[in-house]
Amino acid sequence: MSSGSSRAAGCTVLHVDMDAFFASVEVRRRPELAGTPVIVGGAGNRGVVTSATYEARRYGVHAAMPTSRALRLCPTATVLPGDLALYAEVSRAVMALFRSITPLVEPLSMDEAFLDVSGAGRRLGDAAEIGEYLRARVFDEQGITCSVGVAGTKFVAKLASTAAKPDGLLVVRPAEVMGFLHPLPVGALWGVGAKTEEVLLRLGLRTVGDLAHVPVRTLQRAVGPAAGAHLHELSWGRDPRRVVPDEPEKSTxxxxxxxxxxxxxxxxxxxxxxxxxxxxxxxxxxxWLARTVTIKVRFADFATITRSRTLDVPTDLGQELYDTARALFDALGLDRARIRLVGVRAERLVPAGETPRQLELGARERGRREAELAADRAARRFGAGAVRPATLLHRGGPRTR
Known part of the structure; x- marks a missing residue:
């Protein structure tokens, strides 16, 4: 078959995502639970869901929901405490399988990764055939299922894997991108959180297609210069980012x-x-500048979850880290869950001197940066905390240790 007639012509990027990963591994260990609602997370009134099978999700159960509420929605569910060591072992095996296909593997988390398979076609077929091969190998070797998106860009591949769930594969060839992308809700675009979505909906922009046909300057006035330009590019399926394999882990x-x-x-x-x-x-x-912000939340029962977001532009500003961290936390919708620990981590660091970050700063961002640099100078002279946001001067609630 020639590449021009290939099912996946023009597609070299896969996004592979394990289906209900933690819960699926538990069902593999306890096959009698197959086809039944299973919840992984803490038990009791203070427990929190970390994963759930699709049988449980049909009742409205989702991650970060209090387990007590999940059981009200799905009283027949089996609740299991989870085994992070086992999940990590399965993840390592799956990632090793990916790397046996191509060295260009970019893990996003324990259960998902991007693959660039442009160099594997002669040996294994087109990207769709490679995706089907991976799905079969994951199931045969690990006893769990995964969903695969196949496209020409990372952004579209990730959306395709979501649309393929559970246990499916979807190919979106370059000529099909607009037909796939434009009917989607604006919330499907990377970078559209709850607040941005609210702004876009107020403007009458409900679908990606609606947004694509708005002048970019209008978008920039509504959501800011960088975000407006970013959303405009994504709405037309343009995503120049390459699959970045196994960068040395830099984070703080x-x-x-x-x-x-x-x-x-x-x-x-x-x-x-x-x-x-x-x-x-x-x-x-x-x-350093951070490309990705991650939050960590540990609940009263010691169940722990993390959430990450990759920034449009790398940053070293506390306000930008906080805005992202707060959006990630608020998106959890924790409904007064009792929390033991929180953390903020800056990841995928890049050298500040090699990144044209400063050229993209507007007046507001320059003011923030100048204020934070002044705080750095004060800290060096008078000690940490000498200058800090007014919000932190009177911290209510329990003291931390």
Whole structure:
């Protein structure tokens, strides 16, 4: 078959995502639970869901939901505590399989990765055939299923794998991108959180196609210059990012354990701000910019979840780290869950001197940067915390340790 007539002509990027990963591994270990609702997470009134099978999800169960609420929605579900060591072992085996196909593997988390298979076609067929081969190997070797998106860009491949779930494969060839992308809700675009989505909906922009046909300057006035340009490019399927294999892990961050469990979002927000400011100071002192922000949340029952977001433009500003960390936390919708620990981590670091970050700063961002650099100078002279945001001067709620 010639490449021109290939099912996946023009596609070299796969996004592979394990289906309900933790829960699927538990069902593999206990096959009698296959086809039944299973919840992985803490039990009791203070437990939190970390994963759920699709049978449980049909009742409205989702990650970060209190287990007590999940059981009200799905009272027949089996609740299991989870085994992170086992999940890590399965993840290592799956990633090793990916690397046996191509060296260009970019893990995003324990259960998903991008693959560039442009160099594997002669040996294994086109990208769709490679995707089907991987799905079969994962199932045969690990006893779990995965979904695969096949496209010409990372962004479209990730959306395709989501559309293929569970246990499917979807190819979106370059000529099909607009037909696939434009009917989707604007919330499907990377970078559109709850607040941005609200702004776009107020403008009457409900689908990606609606957004694509708005002048880019209109978008920039609504959501800011960088975000507006970013969303415009994505709405037309343009994503120049390449699959970046196994970069040496560079990250920095801070976390805090509360003296008593906290269920007040305002207290959590203040702590995220404090941790973001400290993390940004460490970035600036080391000459780094962060591409990705990750938060860590540990609940009263010690169940722990993380959430990450990759920034449009790398940063070393505490306010930008905080804005992202807070959006990630708020998106969890924790419904007053009791929290033991929170953390903020800056990841996928790049040297500040090699990244044209400063050229993209507007007046507001320049003011923030100048203020944070002044705080750095004060800290060097008078000690850490000599200058800090006013919000942190009177921290309500439980003291931390």
């Amino acid at each position: 961050g801070h976390e805090e354990t509360f003296g008593t469990d906290v269920d007040d979002p305002a207290v959590i927000h203040r702590e995220l701000l404090r941790l973001s400011e400290r993390t940004a100071g460490r970035l600036r002192s080391g000459g």
